[in-house]
Structures are given as structure tokens and as C-alpha cells.
Amino acid sequence: MNNEFAGSTVFSTATDFSESEISTGALNDLLRQQLNPTKPFELSVTQNNETEQNHQGLALCVVNTVKEILDNEKPNVVSLEQNLTTLFENLHQIYQQANIDPALRKRQFIARHGLVMSPDHCITTQKDTLRVCAFIRGAHQAIATLKTKSDECLHLVYPACGPFAPLLLPLITYYKETGLYDENDLRITLIDMQQGAIDSLKVIIHEMGIAGYINDICCQDACEYQPISPIHMVILEAMQHGFSREGHLPIARHFAALMEGNGIFLPQEISLRAVLTAGQQEFVEQWQDENGHVCAADMQQQTINARVQLGEILNLTSTSLLTLPERVLDENISLIECGEVLLPELDERMSKPLLVICTQIKVYGDEYIDEYDSGITHPLPDMHVCVNFVPHDAKPGDLLVKSGDKLKFFYRLNGLPGFLATIPA
Amino acid sequence: MENEAIRLVLFASSSVVIPTINKLLQAGQLVGVVLTARNDADAMQLKQQLDQGNIPNTYYQPENPEQMAHQVESWRANTGLIFTFSHKLPLSIINACSKGFYNLHASALPQYRGAMPLYWQIRNRESQSYLSMIKVEEAFDSGDIMLQQAMPLHALDTLNSLGRVMAEQSAEFVQEFIVKLQDNRLVAKPQLSEIGLALIAAPMPSQQDLMINWQSMNSHDISALARAGNPLFNGAMLVWNQSIIGLLQATPVQQPNYGVPAGTVLHIGEPEGLIVATLDGALRLDVLTITEGVFSGLTFSERFGLDAGILFGSTPE
Known part of the structure; x- marks a missing residue:
């Protein structure tokens, strides 16, 4: 992260949060710190608390992006593209610094149920503006709907999630930072066939500070997954254009049979x-x-x-x-x-x-x-x-x-x- | 006649004859070498060796066979040997040698009659090759078989590795032939094919012959096709993005292809490499060559952005 990035993020986040009904003390402290021109974010970080500062910077970026997505029924595509690009660059930096074996990052193959892209190829989904926007908004509404029906902790499963789990983890980070839903409200299971994606997810989750929300991270063929606890919501996107090449349909069919009767499947x-x-x-x-x-x-x-x-x-x-x-x-x-x-x-x-x-x-x-x-x-x-x-x-x-x-x-x-x-x- | 010393003129175009030349020189039997006008590295190597050894040599001029007949006579050659020589010789030259003209062909004639017997035997996954010494007739490769000897063909032989085996073995084979010729112990046998066995031709492969046909070739066929063309023809040819890529080495592997079309890239990654679906399973593409260089399958994939799921040889879906 460079100073230019930190400055632009602080500015837009501060503007957005002045109108927000949900914020946390820690986040406000971070905002005040960032707004202080004599103490730029990057320069205030010491070697010893670098991890914490990185987490805060990433969290701020995520919150900023997700807030823009949730607050605007019709996205400002240009603005959202910029935010998602910034988020992607943050995640990409973490991904590159995670010491994941290059062989695991680059491996791609055809499996029984479809093409399995390499983690290196999957990461750019985070920048696909309208896809990310629709899923984040959809998932947020679906979770709210489920929460109106039950107070129990929801079990969300995201098969074939890739190295960033881009359609859900930003929302979870937003919940963590804003306090909207905590670890007792939601538990997430992430599944991917690629060990490189699993290694990435562990680092990303740590950096996002949302480990408490994670039920399990499974490296396996999603079609062979058997849940230990009931599934209330599935979020899945494993397709290429024309609904081709990847294993969306067999994975969806597998999870449709596993989901609770009143559960929600995304996409609907x-x-x-x-x-x-x-x-x-x-x-x-x-x-x-x-x-x-x-x-x-x-x-x-x-x-x-x-x-x-x-x-x-x-x-x-x-x-x-x-x-x-x-x-x-x-x-x-x-x-x-x-x-x-x-x-x-x-x-x-x-x-x-x-x-x-x-x-x-x-x-x-x-x-x-x-x-x-x-x-x-x-x-x-x-x-x-x-x-x-x-x-x-x-x-x-x-x-x-x-x-x-x-x-x-x-x-x-x-x-x-x-x-x-x-x-x- | 039997006691007349052998004075042999060799018609050749490839360096694979060098061991034979050495043997003939040691025996004092070589009087001259006639070369073709080929100027590739292989032919140049032969020419260089001849010049360094002060071995009389000349280039064949197809438009002036009489001059060549005079050259043979001036060398006082009494035996002619054709070995790796592509021109058809006129009777005036063939008849210039009193002990006859002979052709060394690397197959069990009449099978694999033609310019590239080794290529086609590797490609057809023969387990054994042969050296055949035949009497030269006006028609190509049709004369009686004077001597024949089996030659091992390893399952991993390339065109050049088998060529090297042929080069070494043919030197001894020619010596055995000369001894028997001198002793008048050769028995001419007509070229007879086994009844019901179709003759396999061995012409110079065309561009189409070099192409991989994913719809009809299995993993072992393609692997053999690559070895047969390695290195002279850049192996076997496959098409990607309207470019032709040479496949120098490929290995059949155990990998499920999950019902995708033959020619589809199944896997890219370490340690397994670049693996492609075939009619009967899967094939690892070990070594590829293009204008930019020679690459391992994996390096090629990474450098040129090859992805799993793409289809070689036709437009990806």
C-alpha cells in the first residue's frame, strides 16, 4: 500500500462514514488517525505492529467498497471499479507475499465436474464490478432475510470459492468492522479444490481479521463435501460464459440437496x-x-x-x-x-x-x-x-x-x- | 574374379556413413565418394570429414550422368554402394562396376521401401528394424536381397538415435557383405512379401503426414509420431492459435480425461506437466519447439499462456 492509496481511501471513507449509522470505535480511531495530515497512515506504522496496521488498512478498504455497494441500488460503476481495483491490489499484494508455492498458484486442470482454473487466474474475479456488486448485495439481503426468520447462527457455505472468496469475504469483513453480524450470527465454510486457493484464503482471512467467522476451510471437490451442521445458505459461482466449462451445475445440484428446506441458494x-x-x-x-x-x-x-x-x-x-x-x-x-x-x-x-x-x-x-x-x-x-x-x-x-x-x-x-x-x- | 580386390565407390549424402567409410578405409577398399548437392549440416559434416581425410569425393550431377560414369571408371571402381543417396542412378553408372552395384536399405524389404524407412518404422512402432543389401536395379529398391540382418529398434528411439545405431551396425554389415561378395558366398533372394501382408511404403513424409490427428491417433501413436520426426522434422505437428507447434517428445500417462475431446489440455502444473486428452487416455507433452525455441511443456504453457481446457488442432469452444 502506498501513501497515495491511503490518502484517497481515507478521504472517501470519511465522507461515507459521516452518514453511516453503523461504525465502530476502532474504525473511527483509524479514520481520525488517517485524517491527520501530520501522521500519514503508512508513516505511523511501526515495524512491530505492521500486521495490525495492514489489517486496518485492508479492513478500511473493504468497508469502503462494500458500503458503496450496499448503499447504492444502482452502482456508480466508475467509482466502484476504482474501489474494487484498490481492494484487488491490496488482496493481490497479500497473495503475492503469502509465500504460496508457485506450483500451487499456477496449477490448472480438468476434473470430473469441470475445469478448475489456477488460483492465479481466479483472483481477478474481485475486479468484476457488476458480478461482485450483485452477489454482495444479494448475499447481504439473503442473510437479512434468514435472520428475520431465525436467531440461530447461520451456516453459509461457499464452494469453489477461489483464493479470495470474492463474493462473500468482503461482506463478512464489513460485518466484522461495522458490528452488524458477529461470529455468533454467521459461520462460514469455504471449499476449493486448489491447495493454492486454500493457502491464500487462510492468509486473506487472517489479514481481514475474520477468522472468528470461519467454520471450516476445506480442500476438496465440492461435490464430495458432506456438512456436519445444517446449511442455511449456499453461495456459488463456478461458470464461464454460456454456462460452460466449469462445474456450476453439478456443484449446485449437490448443494441444493444438502441445504436446509428454508435455506437460500445464491444465485436464486x-x-x-x-x-x-x-x-x-x-x-x-x-x-x-x-x-x-x-x-x-x-x-x-x-x-x-x-x-x-x-x-x-x-x-x-x-x-x-x-x-x-x-x-x-x-x-x-x-x-x-x-x-x-x-x-x-x-x-x-x-x-x-x-x-x-x-x-x-x-x-x-x-x-x-x-x-x-x-x-x-x-x-x-x-x-x-x-x-x-x-x-x-x-x-x-x-x-x-x-x-x-x-x-x-x-x-x-x-x-x-x-x-x-x-x-x- | 573372386580374387580381385574390392575397389568401392560410395554414393552417400549423410554423415551416418562415416563409420562405414572408416571401415572401408581401414580395409583399403574405398576409392571415392559421390555426394549429393545437399548443403545441410549433416551433409556438410560428411563433406568436411572426407576433405580432412583426403578421401576423393565429388558431387553428383544428375544432368550429366556420363561424366559420373567416367569418374567411376577413373577411380577404377569395381563395386558400387549406395547408402543414404536419394538420386536414381542411370544404367551407364550402374554398369560401370564389374562386381555390381548395391544399395544398403534400412528395412526388411520389400516393407518400408522408400526414402525414409527409419521414420516410418519408428512411427509404426516396429519392435525391430533390418539392414538389407540389395542389388541395384533400374527400379528403386526392387533388386534381389543379397544380405539381410536384424537391427534393434528401441521403444524410445528417435530418428537420429536409430540412425546412429544404423550407422554403427552398417559399418560391420558392409564388411560382412564385402567378405561374402569376395568369397562369392552371396545368395540372391527376390523380395517377397508375406502373403496377405500389405506393403508399407516409406516415402519422405509430407506436411500432412507430420500432423497429429487427435481424432484417429491414440497416445502411443502420437508419442511414436513425435519420436519419428525428432529432430529432422521437428517431431509431430499440432495446431494452436493458428500456429504450428513441433512436438519433439511425448509420453502416454495414466490420467482420466473425463470424457473431453481428444486434443483438450487436461492439466498444466508441476510435477505432472502439460497433459492432453487422447482417444484412449492422456498424453504428457514433454518437449515442444517453435520458432522462439525449444521448451518443456510446462514452460511453454506458462510462457505462451496455454490454459487447461483449450483444444489443440481446432478452434476452442
Whole structure:
């Protein structure tokens, strides 16, 4: 952390906290200390209490960020991006200084239920503004809802959480610093397959000062986890665009069966739709003026209007997860039966329509991650499905279909999960 | 005739003939060497050795075979030996040697007839190779077999390591052949293939021959393909990001592929390395080569940002 960072953090935090109804004495002391121009934060730290000061600096950064997320129904994306970048830089510094074996940080592989990214690749999730915002807000509301129903200590489980557990730990740190929920209110279990992520979590949790909230940190395949105590809330995000490659579905199904009947599963609902679109317009032209910044709110109406909505092919909730029809093909592959759609007659201007799988994530209540809001909700094209045209360079696996045909979708469960379009028998 | 001393002219283009040359020199049987116009490092090494040893040598001029026939006559050669020589010789040269013209071919002819018998035998995972001395006829590699000898082919041989074995063994083999030729103890046998056994050709591999076909090759096929092309053809070829990468060494490993397509990267990390799914399991990509250099699979992955889940040889999903 440098002086420039400390100064900007102090300024915005002080402003925010002047309006806050929740603060702690320790935090206020820290703020006063930071506001004193003759005693800059970094310079006041002595060697002996460096750890404590680092914790306070990180905690301040987290509180500042989470407060901005929770206080604003519509995030100021620019401001929030800055805060999340600062938070990421703090966590990244801790991560780099944690002496985690580089082999454990870089290891990546395909496991039975999907791709397991390396811890080094996972850490940037913390900077995915709208994803982090939706999950933090959703988790906060879900916890409040559960707390209105029961006074018992809630058991929150976050499988496939990665090295930072970015969608929950900032909120827990906020609770700790503000005193909103204490260790008797919430207990967290974190699960990840990567030992490098586990090693990171232990250091991050220590630095955040939230060890008291932690029930367990498990290094294992989340699909093999068996809880000792009831699970009241699950927070899970293990997917790439088009709901592909990672093991969200099998993990979600496993935990949906483990969760208490009145528990809350985050995300509450994931909707996957099949859409035909003009590829050039969809992925290039509509973003030409956006300087690399894309989100659902900036989608061009013209592009939206030109799309042909084929229909929803899969809808996942904690209830539907328990009744997914599955066909086991062999020891490594099974197929979840999904929706069937009709290919309509198309406007002649759409000469080579592109089939895309669109994802909408309802995290909780009114908190959504829409198309393009995050890397995980970018529409995923299926280049193998050729609607009303024959490709010049046919490839193995190409599916040639035309208007009037039906497409039946399956969700493939193997080492690289994803949708499979077929022509129904 | 039997007592006439052997005066041998050697037609060659590769340094693998150097042990044979040494043996012939020791026996006082070599009168000259005819080289091809190849100017790669291997051919240059041979030329350099000949010049350093003051061994008469000349370059073959395909457009002027008569001059070459005169050169053979001027050396008073009575025996011709073709060993690692790619040009087809005209009858005027073949007939210039009274004791005949012979070709040393590294296979059990008629199997693996062609320019690259060692490449194809490694690639096809043969457990044994052969040295065959055949009488030179007008048609390539079709003459009678005068002498044949088995040659070990190790399961981990590369093109060059097997080439080295051939170089050493062929020196003794040529001496045995010359002794029997002098003693008139050679028995010509026609090249006969086993009934029902398809002939396997051994042409110079094309670019397509060098490509890994993930849809049809299993782990051992790909491993052998890499060894066969190592180092002359940069191993086996795989495609990533529209670039062609040479695979110099690969090892079949026990690793579940969880039903992902062959060619998908299954694992990147220590100590296991870079592992890819195949038709029948998994393969560790040990050594890769591209323009930028030669890399271990793991180093290549890190340097060039290879990720688990990507698919070699076609567009990633």
C-alpha cells in the first residue's frame, strides 16, 4: 500500500462514514488517525505492529467498497471499479507475499465436474464490478432475510470459492468492522479444490481479521463435501460464459440437496436462453463506441430488436436442480435434458444467423447479472450450429439445420460441461 | 574374379556413413565418394570429414550422368554402394562396376521401401528394424536381397538415435557383405512379401503426414509420431492459435480425461506437466519447439499462456 492509496481511501471513507449509522470505535480511531495530515497512515506504522496496521488498512478498504455497494441500488460503476481495483491490489499484494508455492498458484486442470482454473487466474474475479456488486448485495439481503426468520447462527457455505472468496469475504469483513453480524450470527465454510486457493484464503482471512467467522476451510471437490451442521445458505459461482466449462451445475445440484428446506441458494435463479443473432452486429458493431466497456445497459436497441429469441432452454433454481432429467452415457459423460425450440422463418437480412446461449443470473431478489454485465454472462456462440446455410469449411460436429426444424438441447456433464444442440428424433 | 580386390565407390549424402567409410578405409577398399548437392549440416559434416581425410569425393550431377560414369571408371571402381543417396542412378553408372552395384536399405524389404524407412518404422512402432543389401536395379529398391540382418529398434528411439545405431551396425554389415561378395558366398533372394501382408511404403513424409490427428491417433501413436520426426522434422505437428507447434517428445500417462475431446489440455502444473486428452487416455507433452525455441511443456504453457481446457488442432469452444 502506498501513501497515495491511503490518502484517497481515507478521504472517501470519511465522507461515507459521516452518514453511516453503523461504525465502530476502532474504525473511527483509524479514520481520525488517517485524517491527520501530520501522521500519514503508512508513516505511523511501526515495524512491530505492521500486521495490525495492514489489517486496518485492508479492513478500511473493504468497508469502503462494500458500503458503496450496499448503499447504492444502482452502482456508480466508475467509482466502484476504482474501489474494487484498490481492494484487488491490496488482496493481490497479500497473495503475492503469502509465500504460496508457485506450483500451487499456477496449477490448472480438468476434473470430473469441470475445469478448475489456477488460483492465479481466479483472483481477478474481485475486479468484476457488476458480478461482485450483485452477489454482495444479494448475499447481504439473503442473510437479512434468514435472520428475520431465525436467531440461530447461520451456516453459509461457499464452494469453489477461489483464493479470495470474492463474493462473500468482503461482506463478512464489513460485518466484522461495522458490528452488524458477529461470529455468533454467521459461520462460514469455504471449499476449493486448489491447495493454492486454500493457502491464500487462510492468509486473506487472517489479514481481514475474520477468522472468528470461519467454520471450516476445506480442500476438496465440492461435490464430495458432506456438512456436519445444517446449511442455511449456499453461495456459488463456478461458470464461464454460456454456462460452460466449469462445474456450476453439478456443484449446485449437490448443494441444493444438502441445504436446509428454508435455506437460500445464491444465485436464486439462472436462466439460459437460445437466441439467433447476427454475429458481426452482436459482438462487434454494437460495442464500437463503448471503448471496451460493455454491459447490458449499453446494448443497442437495434441489436436487441434484430435478435430472434428461440426460448429458454434451462432454468436453474434450488428446486429445479433436484429434478433435472439425466441420461448417463458412460462413466464420464451424462446429459441433462433441456429445452426444445423451433427455428422460425428468418428475415432474409439474417443470412448466417449465429446461435448464442444467453445467461441471466438472478442472484437474489432484484439483484441480477444480465448479459454482458460480467464475463460469465457474455453470450456464447455455438459455431457448430449452421442455420439455413452450409459452411464453406465444414468441421466435425457441425449441425446443419433450417427454418422449421426443431433444436433439442442437452447439458453435457463431463470434464468440460456445456450445452449440446441436437435435432430431436 | 573372386580374387580381385574390392575397389568401392560410395554414393552417400549423410554423415551416418562415416563409420562405414572408416571401415572401408581401414580395409583399403574405398576409392571415392559421390555426394549429393545437399548443403545441410549433416551433409556438410560428411563433406568436411572426407576433405580432412583426403578421401576423393565429388558431387553428383544428375544432368550429366556420363561424366559420373567416367569418374567411376577413373577411380577404377569395381563395386558400387549406395547408402543414404536419394538420386536414381542411370544404367551407364550402374554398369560401370564389374562386381555390381548395391544399395544398403534400412528395412526388411520389400516393407518400408522408400526414402525414409527409419521414420516410418519408428512411427509404426516396429519392435525391430533390418539392414538389407540389395542389388541395384533400374527400379528403386526392387533388386534381389543379397544380405539381410536384424537391427534393434528401441521403444524410445528417435530418428537420429536409430540412425546412429544404423550407422554403427552398417559399418560391420558392409564388411560382412564385402567378405561374402569376395568369397562369392552371396545368395540372391527376390523380395517377397508375406502373403496377405500389405506393403508399407516409406516415402519422405509430407506436411500432412507430420500432423497429429487427435481424432484417429491414440497416445502411443502420437508419442511414436513425435519420436519419428525428432529432430529432422521437428517431431509431430499440432495446431494452436493458428500456429504450428513441433512436438519433439511425448509420453502416454495414466490420467482420466473425463470424457473431453481428444486434443483438450487436461492439466498444466508441476510435477505432472502439460497433459492432453487422447482417444484412449492422456498424453504428457514433454518437449515442444517453435520458432522462439525449444521448451518443456510446462514452460511453454506458462510462457505462451496455454490454459487447461483449450483444444489443440481446432478452434476452442
